[in-house]
Amino acid sequence: MSDTPQARILVVEEHPRLRQLLHIVLSRAQHAVDLAASPEAAMRRLATAVYDLAIVDADANGSRAATGPRVADALRTAQPGLAVVLLTNCYQTAPQPGVDAVVAKPFTPTQLRTVVAHTLAPAGR
Numbered sequence: 847m848s849d850t851p852q853a854r855i856l857v858v859e860e861h862p863r864l865r866q867l868l869h870i871v872l873s874r875a876q877h878a879v880d881l882a883a884s885p886e887a888a889m890r891r892l893a894t895a896v897y898d899l900a901i902v903d904a905d906a907n908g909s910r911a912a913t914g915p916r917v918a919d920a921l922r923t924a925q926p927g928l929a930v931v932l933l934t935n936c937y938q939t940a941p942q943p944g945v946d947a948v949v950a951k952p953f954t955p956t957q958l959r960t961v962v963a964h965t966l967a968p969a970g971r
Contacts, residue, residue: 851878853898853966858888858917859933860903864951868901871955872962885917892924899966902945904934918944929965 855877859865865881872879880895882888888900900921904914918930922944932945933953942948946965949958 852876853962854878854880854896855962856880856882856888856891856895856897856900856921858882858885858900858902858921860884860905864903868958871958872901875959875962877962885913885920888917888921889924892921897925897928899929899931899962901931901933901962904932915942915944918942931961931965 852875855872857865857868857872857879859868859881860883862883865883869879869881880891880897882891888902891897900918902914902917902921914932914934918932921930922928930945931947931949932942933949933951935951947961949961
């Protein structure tokens with residue numbers, strides 16, 4: 847196995863247990879993973895690092911409003927070309943404006959790894 851990460855991923859998830867689970871699953875898939883508990887923390891991370899992919903909770907900051915897509919837009923404004931996967935609590939995985947893929951919770955580690963791989967593949971990341 848190579849020590850070089852496959853991709854650098856930023857996870858934006860307010861729930862500590864899910865944030866840690868995402869870190870474990872993605873790290874085991876050989877990705878470099880940074881965690882942010884809020885959109886504000888994610889923006890601070892983007893100011894100091896370049897990412898291949900952001901995984902964003904659709905209900906960032908506990909809002910039921912379409913916060914996830916707004917966060918995705920802000921992240922892409924800060925880093926154009928950033929791929930974004932949206933995590934949602936509903937079973938609707940239809941495409942959302944400003945995001946590359948949608949994953950419905952609950953999901954399995956295999957489902958997450960598959961979506962991440964497909965999202966990163968087109969850009970050769």
